[in-house]
Amino acid sequence: MPKAAKSDATPETSSPGTSADDGDFALHSLQEALGANPRYKASKEELLALYEQMLLIRRFEEKAGQLYGLGLIGGFCHLYIGQEAVAVGLQSALRAGLDSVITGYRDHGHMLAYGIDPKVIMAELTGRHSGISKGKGGSMHMFSVDHAFYGGHGIVGAQVSLGAGLAFAHKYREDGGVAMAYFGDGAANQGQVYETFNMASLWKLPIIFVVENNGYAMGTAVKRGSAETHFYRRGTAFRIPGLDVNGMDVLEVRQAAEIAIEFVRGGNGPVLLELNTYRYRGHSMSDPAKYRSREEVQEVREKRDPIDHAKQELMAMGVTEASLKDIDKRVRATVAQAADFAESSPEPEPAELYTDVLVERY
Amino acid sequence: MAIELKMPALSPTMEEGKLAKWLVKEGDEVSSGDILAEIETDKATMEFEAVDEGTVGKIMVPEGTEGVKVGTVIALLEGEGEEAPPAAATEPEKPAPTPAAEPAAPASEKKADSGAAQLAAETKPAKDPELPTGTNMKISTVREALRDAMAEEMRRDSRVFVMGEEVAEYQGAYKVTQGLLEEFGPGRVIDTPITEYGFAGIGTGAAMGGLRPIVEFMTFNFAMQAIDHIVNSAAKTNYMSGGQMRCPVVFRGPNGAAARVAAQHSQNYGPWYASVPGLVVIAPYDASDAKGLLKAAIRSEDPVVFLENELVYGRNFELPELDDHVLPIGKARVAREGKDVTIVSYSIGVGIALDAAEKLAGEGIDVEVLDLRTLRPLDKQAVLDSLAKTNRLVVAEEGFPVCSIASEIIAICMEEGFDDLDAPVLRVCNEDVPLPYAANLEKAALINVDKVIAAVRKVTYR
Numbered sequence: 001m002p003k004a005a006k007s008d009a010t011p012e013t014s015s016p017g018t019s020a021d022d023g024d025f026a027l028h029s030l031q032e033a034l035g036a037n038p039r040y041k042a043s044k045e046e047l048l049a050l051y052e053q054m055l056l057i058r059r060f061e062e063k064a065g066q067l068y069g070l071g072l073i074g075g076f077c078h079l080y081i082g083q084e085a086v087a088v089g090l091q092s093a094l095r096a097g098l099d100s101v102i103t104g105y106r107d108h109g110h111m112l113a114y115g116i117d118p119k120v121i122m123a124e125l126t127g128r129h130s131g132i133s134k135g136k137g138g139s140m141h142m143f144s145v146d147h148a149f150y151g152g153h154g155i156v157g158a159q160v161s162l163g164a165g166l167a168f169a170h171k172y173r174e175d176g177g178v179a180m181a182y183f184g185d186g187a188a189n190q191g192q193v194y195e196t197f198n199m200a201s202l203w204k205l206p207i208i209f210v211v212e213n214n215g216y217a218m219g220t221a222v223k224r225g226s227a228e229t230h231f232y233r234r235g236t237a238f239r240i241p242g243l244d245v246n247g248m249d250v251l252e253v254r255q256a257a258e259i260a261i262e263f264v265r266g267g268n269g270p271v272l273l274e275l276n277t278y279r280y281r282g283h284s285m286s287d288p289a290k291y292r293s294r295e296e297v298q299e300v301r302e303k304r305d306p307i308d309h310a311k312q313e314l315m316a317m318g319v320t321e322a323s324l325k326d327i328d329k330r331v332r333a334t335v336a337q338a339a340d341f342a343e344s345s346p347e348p349e350p351a352e353l354y355t356d357v358l359v360e361r362y
Numbered sequence: 363m364a365i366e367l368k369m370p371a372l373s374p375t376m377e378e379g380k381l382a383k384w385l386v387k388e389g390d391e392v393s394s395g396d397i398l399a400e401i402e403t404d405k406a407t408m409e410f411e412a413v414d415e416g417t418v419g420k421i422m423v424p425e426g427t428e429g430v431k432v433g434t435v436i437a438l439l440e441g442e443g444e445e446a447p448p449a450a451a452t453e454p455e456k457p458a459p460t461p462a463a464e465p466a467a468p469a470s471e472k473k474a475d476s477g478a479a480q481l482a483a484e485t486k487p488a489k490d491p492e493l494p495t496g497t498n499m500k501i502s503t504v505r506e507a508l509r510d511a512m513a514e515e516m517r518r519d520s521r522v523f524v525m526g527e528e529v530a531e532y533q534g535a536y537k538v539t540q541g542l543l544e545e546f547g548p549g550r551v552i553d554t555p556i557t558e559y560g561f562a563g564i565g566t567g568a569a570m571g572g573l574r575p576i577v578e579f580m581t582f583n584f585a586m587q588a589i590d591h592i593v594n595s596a597a598k599t600n601y602m603s604g605g606q607m608r609c610p611v612v613f614r615g616p617n618g619a620a621a622r623v624a625a626q627h628s629q630n631y632g633p634w635y636a637s638v639p640g641l642v643v644i645a646p647y648d649a650s651d652a653k654g655l656l657k658a659a660i661r662s663e664d665p666v667v668f669l670e671n672e673l674v675y676g677r678n679f680e681l682p683e684l685d686d687h688v689l690p691i692g693k694a695r696v697a698r699e700g701k702d703v704t705i706v707s708y709s710i711g712v713g714i715a716l717d718a719a720e721k722l723a724g725e726g727i728d729v730e731v732l733d734l735r736t737l738r739p740l741d742k743q744a745v746l747d748s749l750a751k752t753n754r755l756v757v758a759e760e761g762f763p764v765c766s767i768a769s770e771i772i773a774i775c776m777e778e779g780f781d782d783l784d785a786p787v788l789r790v791c792n793e794d795v796p797l798p799y800a801a802n803l804e805k806a807a808l809i810n811v812d813k814v815i816a817a818v819r820k821v822t823y824r
Contacts (some may be wrong), residue, residue: 158563355605
């Protein structure tokens with residue numbers, strides 16, 4: 001359990017001796033702000049929208065798992081089930097058409113949260129011409145420049161420095177945009193992450209680093225692979241403030257995003273968010289997940305599920321069970337259509353083998 | 363309406379498996395996520411979860427059954443009636459895929475035209491533009507030519523910036539960026555920490571985000587720390603995104619052996635990068651090509667690896683004084699015309715080939731020297747044309763011999779120029795050892811004029 005390993009919730013204060021010359025810098029100020037006001041005050045309509053997005057991801061990923069089982073999806077396929085509140089909560093705070101986003105190989109959920117058509121995502125999974133990458137990228141390599149979604153990267157940790165490049169471009173153009181770079185607790189141990197922290201802080205790049213801590217780097221539990229398991233603290237050596245966030249509560253995620261975005265958009269340099277979450281499925285479809293007990297998974301599903309949590313809250317707000325069922329029906333229909341589209345679309349033309357290698361002709 | 367539960371494929375290679383155990387029985391209510399059965403694959407025992415809610419109907423395959431083929435119906439799930447048929451919900455939408463696919467089709471068709479069709483056409487690369495009569499030729503070092511290329515492109519396009527170690531305040535470790543900080547300021551001439559992997563990634567990401575970065579490596583030996591971004595992030599993006607995400611970045615810096623800096627600082631990476639689809643690789647020799655091709659590289663929509671050579675930086679060459687001296691990528695150049703034998707080379711090897719040609723002329727051997735200039739896409743036609751003319755060919759390459767550009771040229775001559783060959787093609791490369799430090803050993807390891815002359819004599823049977 002990712003949370004159980006932690007003993008305290010507040011980050012360390014900056015070391016003595018540094019306060020004199022930079023009294024304005026406080027690594028814990030953002031955490032305090034979140035502590036004072038831990039949840040975004042969502043209207044019923046806002047929460048309904050977040051709920052529907054999370055449900056869409058859940059159902060889409062279940063369907064993807066099913067299609068994988070039928071042999072319609074090949075290779076690696078990493079499902080986002082359990083982590084839905086992270087992408088949905090953070091994305092809801094970004095400015096569409098301005099801010100940019102990049103993530104690793106577990107990317108379908110993110111793309112759905114950014115409003116990309118489920119049909120073209122599912123068709124990419126089945127390797128069809130109408131897939132978002134014309135069937136040439138697959139599960140791990142999808143991009144939508146139109147949505148400022150820059151992938152979808154298969155090399156663990158690469159998206160962190162690429163994301164800082166996107167932030168660099170925002171700063172260079174002075175367009176006011178911020179970049180959000182997602183990576184897992186496993187990627188958090190890659191060297192380039194820290195090279196990037198250094199430059200991002202040095203150059204005050206407008207970037208939010210997001211560690212999605214789902215407890216396991218493939219089969220390695222966080223405490224077996226990380227000397228410092230409090231990932232939000234890992235920016236302190238580079239003077240990047242961190243935030244420890246419950247990634248299973250979409251409104252806490254949203255609130256953390258609001259705080260981080262205000263800081264970063266204000267020209268103060270990067271923020272590091274640690275979202276504590278959990279993946280219910282294996283690392284990929286071919287992972288039997290024998291490194292954890294069935295009880296552990298079941299307990300998270302029963303007690304911390306982000307969708308159930310939002311559902312209870314909506315019902316407390318007066319939303320009827322019937323209208324929630326309507327949402328579920330709508331989502332299922334959308335997913336069924338996406339699957340149908342993905343199964344019935346043709347494969348890429350053989351000539352596509354040779355296209356898009358280079359942009360120009362020489 | 364019952365949902366068929368089929369034997370799932372639980373790994374990329376699974377074709378059949380054993381239904382080890384049922385964890386539910388007929389009549390059980392299940393909801394999404396419940397584990398229905400355990401299935402043994404060739405690798406592991408996996409849990410098979412319910413995707414839909416419902417009641418387990420008939421179990422078609424009993425537990426303990428081995429060799430159950432993927433896709434076999436193993437049980438039926440009775441839905442709740444109102445939820446079960448997503449199929450029904452989609453029924454009216456069935457034709458949807460076709461119309462939905464249509465708007466995408468014209469766009470992708472256009473892409474296909476500009477992609478495969480282009481390749482199939484094997485377009486001949488453009489020729490170097492003719493110099494206007496009366497163009498003044500000035501003498502310039504390669505170093506100044508490279509600097510001028512960057513400065514001109516930075517004046518022309520505000521998206522162009524240069525980043526790297528010591529490029530700004532120090533004025534460049536090899537002074538290639540001299541004066542750029544003064545003219546363009548610290549926002550566009552950016553000193554990085556010593557952190558190749560990180561800044562190569564930032565440069566690549568900035569290109570994805572719409573800028574035109576020039577990433578300088580102090581030498582390409584250090585780019586080994588960053589090669590993942592060059593190969594995996596920059597080169598493959600356009601292809602993997604189906605042509606929607608571009609990465610117009612230039613990675614440049616000195617490549618190949620310098621002087622007395624030993625093995626870790628002396629290597630030619632031309633063949634490494636030239637083996638990667640999705641990259642453009644340029645390795646010029648003289649000042650005119652350095653300038654004209656660097657300008658073209660900065661303007662290219664593709665990621666470019668631009669390989670310079672420290673030992674050539676200070677050499678003087680003629681450089682046309684033009685407002686905009688841009689040369690075509692992918693086009694070799696005949697550096698010296700001849701009829702008896704062709705020496706194919708690039709980068710510093712061209713100087714060695716020209717010296718060898720000069721000496722051989724004294725012996726009555728008329729040598730043609732072909733400077734490849736671009737290593738990818740390689741100007742195959744220029745190699746074959748020159749071979750057809752001279753019928754004998756030697757490759758001179760300052761680099762390891764194994765899996766080299768020389769190997770590639772030889773393969774091209776075998777595959778497509780066999781009938782034109784009057785002698786085996788020979789390669790003259792460095793010795794197949796890490797470059798030693800000791801002066802005598804270093805000299806023995808490197809390619810030189812005498813080794814090239816010996817090879818030319820051999821193929822001309824002199």
